[in-house]
Amino acid sequence: MSIRRAPLLVLISVLALSSGGYVRAQTKTNWLGHYREPAARLVAEATANAFAWQRLALLTDSFGHRLSGSPQLERAIRWAAEEMKRDGLENVHIEPVMVPKWVRGRERADIIQPGPHELVMLGLGDSVGTPPEGVEAEVLVVQSFAELDSKSALAKGRIVFFNVPFTNYGDSRLFRMSGPSRAARHGAVAALIRSIGPTGLRLPHTGVLQYGADAPQIPAAAVAAEDADLLQRIAGRGQRIVVRLRMEAHFEGEVESANVIGELRGRELPEEIVVVGGHLDSWDVGAGASDDGGGCIVTWEALRLMKKLGLRPRRTVRVVLFTNEENGGRGGLAYRDAHRHELARHVMMLESDTGVFRPTGFGFSGTPRARETVKAIASLLAPIGATRIESVGGGADIEPSVREHGIPSLSLEVEGEYFVIHHTPADTVERIDPAHLAKCAAAVAVMTYVVADMPHRLGE
Amino acid sequence: MSIRRAPLLVLISVLALSSGGYVRAQTKTNWLGHYREPAARLVAEATANAFAWQRLALLTDSFGHRLSGSPQLERAIRWAAEEMKRDGLENVHIEPVMVPKWVRGRERADIIQPGPHELVMLGLGDSVGTPPEGVEAEVLVVQSFAELDSKSALAKGRIVFFNVPFTNYGDSRLFRMSGPSRAARHGAVAALIRSIGPTGLRLPHTGVLQYGADAPQIPAAAVAAEDADLLQRIAGRGQRIVVRLRMEAHFEGEVESANVIGELRGRELPEEIVVVGGHLDSWDVGAGASDDGGGCIVTWEALRLMKKLGLRPRRTVRVVLFTNEENGGRGGLAYRDAHRHELARHVMMLESDTGVFRPTGFGFSGTPRARETVKAIASLLAPIGATRIESVGGGADIEPSVREHGIPSLSLEVEGEYFVIHHTPADTVERIDPAHLAKCAAAVAVMTYVVADMPHRLGE
Numbered sequence: 056m057s058i059r060r061a062p063l064l065v066l067i068s069v070l071a072l073s074s075g076g077y078v079r080a081q082t083k084t085n086w087l088g089h090y091r092e093p094a095a096r097l098v099a100e101a102t103a104n105a106f107a108w109q110r111l112a113l114l115t116d117s118f119g120h121r122l123s124g125s126p127q128l129e130r131a132i133r134w135a136a137e138e139m140k141r142d143g144l145e146n147v148h149i150e151p152v153m154v155p156k157w158v159r160g161r162e163r164a165d166i167i168q169p170g171p172h173e174l175v176m177l178g179l180g181d182s183v184g185t186p187p188e189g190v191e192a193e194v195l196v197v198q199s200f201a202e203l204d205s206k207s208a209l210a211k212g213r214i215v216f217f218n219v220p221f222t223n224y225g226d227s228r229l230f231r232m233s234g235p236s237r238a239a240r241h242g243a244v245a246a247l248i249r250s251i252g253p254t255g256l257r258l259p260h261t262g263v264l265q266y267g268a269d270a271p272q273i274p275a276a277a278v279a280a281e282d283a284d285l286l287q288r289i290a291g292r293g294q295r296i297v298v299r300l301r302m303e304a305h306f307e308g309e310v311e312s313a314n315v316i317g318e319l320r321g322r323e324l325p326e327e328i329v330v331v332g333g334h335l336d337s338w339d340v341g342a343g344a345s346d347d348g349g350g351c352i353v354t355w356e357a358l359r360l361m362k363k364l365g366l367r368p369r370r371t372v373r374v375v376l377f378t379n380e381e382n383g384g385r386g387g388l389a390y391r392d393a394h395r396h397e398l399a400r401h402v403m404m405l406e407s408d409t410g411v412f413r414p415t416g417f418g419f420s421g422t423p424r425a426r427e428t429v430k431a432i433a434s435l436l437a438p439i440g441a442t443r444i445e446s447v448g449g450g451a452d453i454e455p456s457v458r459e460h461g462i463p464s465l466s467l468e469v470e471g472e473y474f475v476i477h478h479t480p481a482d483t484v485e486r487i488d489p490a491h492l493a494k495c496a497a498a499v500a501v502m503t504y505v506v507a508d509m510p511h512r513l514g515e
Numbered sequence: 516m517s518i519r520r521a522p523l524l525v526l527i528s529v530l531a532l533s534s535g536g537y538v539r540a541q542t543k544t545n546w547l548g549h550y551r552e553p554a555a556r557l558v559a560e561a562t563a564n565a566f567a568w569q570r571l572a573l574l575t576d577s578f579g580h581r582l583s584g585s586p587q588l589e590r591a592i593r594w595a596a597e598e599m600k601r602d603g604l605e606n607v608h609i610e611p612v613m614v615p616k617w618v619r620g621r622e623r624a625d626i627i628q629p630g631p632h633e634l635v636m637l638g639l640g641d642s643v644g645t646p647p648e649g650v651e652a653e654v655l656v657v658q659s660f661a662e663l664d665s666k667s668a669l670a671k672g673r674i675v676f677f678n679v680p681f682t683n684y685g686d687s688r689l690f691r692m693s694g695p696s697r698a699a700r701h702g703a704v705a706a707l708i709r710s711i712g713p714t715g716l717r718l719p720h721t722g723v724l725q726y727g728a729d730a731p732q733i734p735a736a737a738v739a740a741e742d743a744d745l746l747q748r749i750a751g752r753g754q755r756i757v758v759r760l761r762m763e764a765h766f767e768g769e770v771e772s773a774n775v776i777g778e779l780r781g782r783e784l785p786e787e788i789v790v791v792g793g794h795l796d797s798w799d800v801g802a803g804a805s806d807d808g809g810g811c812i813v814t815w816e817a818l819r820l821m822k823k824l825g826l827r828p829r830r831t832v833r834v835v836l837f838t839n840e841e842n843g844g845r846g847g848l849a850y851r852d853a854h855r856h857e858l859a860r861h862v863m864m865l866e867s868d869t870g871v872f873r874p875t876g877f878g879f880s881g882t883p884r885a886r887e888t889v890k891a892i893a894s895l896l897a898p899i900g901a902t903r904i905e906s907v908g909g910g911a912d913i914e915p916s917v918r919e920h921g922i923p924s925l926s927l928e929v930e931g932e933y934f935v936i937h938h939t940p941a942d943t944v945e946r947i948d949p950a951h952l953a954k955c956a957a958a959v960a961v962m963t964y965v966v967a968d969m970p971h972r973l974g975e
Contacts, residue, residue, distance in 0.1 A: 256716040256941035281943045481716035483741045
């Protein structure tokens with residue numbers, strides 16, 4: 056807490072003839088107490104109706120999914136900027152970003168033998184395609200990188216299938232990211248992975264891969280958990296499996312996209328900035344409702360709610376709807392580069408990109424002092440049960456800026472089925488409860504407003 | 516209960532100097548008591564291992580889905596007959612049945628405006644296709660037949676979309692069965708329905724339609740619940756919706772298929788027959804595990820278990836794996852016709868075609884006297900919790916025979932997610948718990964064995 060920025064609290068501290076700890080507790084309570092009323096108003100306004108859900112549905116219904124380089128994303132970008140202006144946000148503009156345009160095209164995978172079985176699959180993002188006639192080869196099933204290494208001789212000329220049960224996204228995505236190049240180094244002609252997520256209803260999960268510079272680029276796809284089980288069962292019977300994979304996937308160069316930005320200018324310290332946001336791009340399946348239309352809406356809501364209630368904080372609050380999070384992260388990089396001159400004045404950055412289900416609180420990365428303050432602010436969210444502060448916060452889009460300047464970073468944390476529908480056709484607005492979404496917006500609004508308005512800068 | 520067939524029980528009745536009710540209860544208890552030991556053995560054997568699940572997985576993994584007229588179904592038929600012989604069943608043979616060969620081909624539906632959105636859909640079984648360029652038209656959303664009638668003028672030249680929330684299969688399937696012709700009578704060029712099932716994970720449900728003779732045949736498809744919600748939301752905003760539907764669906768005449776039959780010949784009354792079965796055909800999505808590979812396996816298991824335990828009942832037990840239940844019912848009709856001479860000697864028919872999840876008991880249609888006996892037999896299933904007897908039993912394949920001769924009919928009843936995955940790509944073996952499947956087999960085995968073996972003929 057900064058004495059410099061809180062003269063009234065200093066006075067109280069001086070008057071309190073007590074231990075330092077007691078004094079700190081008193082002063083914390085006092086500055087925080089000031090925010091109970093506006094916090095309650097923000098929560099009440101956010102949860103009074105289904106505005107956020109209706110706006111999210113309008114986004115997903117009007118434009119559908121929004122892959123980088125698609126006309127849908129560009130239309131959504133322009134729509135968002137227009138809507139922000141209609142909300143009365145300030146300095147609304149878009150900041151151009153060049154993004155890769157990857158196109159899935161038609162794709163299909165079949166077990167030719169035994170069967171035939173059409174596999175439920177999705178090509179991995181950024182994958183190369185196959186020749187028009189497809190790639191047809193025997194399948195080598197492995198359950199770990201170590202098993203692949205030990206069976207190197209068997210991988211040559213084969214389709215390597217990584218059947219690794221979903222544990223958590225961080226661990227499981229390694230197979231999606233680096234599995235294809237790992238297989239290619241052993242001479243594989245294509246790679247398949249088990250979808251990264253719990254078993255759904257024959258639901259394939261796409262997501263980006265990352266080719267290693269030292270390996271041939273081979274086509275790669277994810278199959279639904281049930282199809283993975285099928286391949287494993289057949290292999291377990293000692294049967295030979297032949298799969299044919301056909302993918303038209305390819306790149307069509309780079310095209311212009313943009314980050315969308317809107318602000319509420321700070322009333323006292325407008326040069327100090329609190330950034331909130333999500334990413335407007337999505338994969339080209341589903342409607343990108345949870346990933347990450349909802350994150351865009353709830354962070355944008357923070358500003359709309361403040362504006363509507365006439366709550367103009369001391370510092371500037373800026374919402375950024377990033378582009379190209381899914382397959383390039385160019386929006387986050389472009390923001391860092393375009394705003395490098397003012398990153399030092401970024402007080403806090405908050406991203407919502409792990410779903411907008413029942414909010415539990417926030418993840419936080421920053422100094423212990425800042426963490427204490429964030430915890431205190433979160434206590435204002437007791438009425439909606441979002442008081443928990445997790446040990447790590449941040450997000451892929453804010454990460455480049457955060458890393459460059461050690462900016463305190465938050466992520467909205469929720470409890471829900473994010474990874475059930477993540478990167479799948481089932482990522483639609485139906486799965487989001489309007490009441491949960493409203494609470495997410497309320498949580499972000501309260502945290503953002505208080506950090507932007509409180510007497511001391513976060514962490515000081 | 517038949518005195519003629521139960522001389523020992525008559526003796527007991529005579530000796531019991533008591534009321535008729537008391538006598539009946541005594542005799543019932545006595546004949547039933549005799550079956551406690553074999554029932555326990557059947558349950559123990561069925562639940563001792565995962566044989567049934569392994570066999571079901573072998574069926575679905577080896578052949579995949581099994582639409583009438585497909586090579587997969589014919590291979591599965593031959594495999595089943597071979598396996599029955601290997602089990603030691605008797606009189607194993609196939610009985611030829613001509614079935615329609617409907618081919619789905621490629622299909623796709625898109626909301627052209629607003630959007631574009633690719634709809635997750637499945638053409639309805641037996642639907643006609645569209646011209647190669649598709650059918651493109653404005654959509655009229657209705658939520659009932661009455662609403663369609665009241666908006667008749669708006670239906671002409673449109674694609675009529677029936678968005679009726681799933682209630683129960685019996686009611687909801689009316690829209691699938693007769694919706695397309697109802698729409699065609701108002702001049703619609705195509706029909707869409709909301710999938711018949713609870714909202715899944717963007718899961719479309721196919722199923723057969725039935726064209727009326729008096730209406731033009733228009734192409735028809737089911738969309739996933741989420742896609743139905745999307746269409747409804749757009750319509751609710753007063754926006755014009757244009758959909759393009761492309762379907763290659765068509766018939767390729769009739770081809771030969773077959774019912775598979777295996778028996779355990781009765782040791783005393785071989786001419787009296789107890790039939791159990793399911794249908795081996797499936798829709799051309801998923802693996803037909805719950806619908807109705809599982810039903811085939813658990814009824815077949817009844818015979819295998821008796822054979823394995825050396826339990827040869829008084830009467831003949833016959834398993835029938837019917838063909839073409841899904842889009843024609845030809846297997847059930849062919850069975851009736853081929854066995855007309857012996858239908859009068861069919862003591863009971865039992866079908867399992869509503870899933871093989873946790874068994875709760877049986878549905879039963881027949882005389883009150885027969886119902887009492889069935890209830891008594893079901894009491895032997897208390898150890899596996901399958902004692903409930905519902906008010907109606909039967910099944911689509913046994914129905915023609917049952918109707919012709921008033922044969923007491925049973926259906927295996929279960930609690931589970933049958934309609935979540937019904938007629939969808941998610942109908943795979945993963946969704947079936949080996950322990951539940953084993954209990955289903957046990958329940959069918961016990962009921963079948965006792966009905967086939969008990970002194971009196973069911974209902975007498």
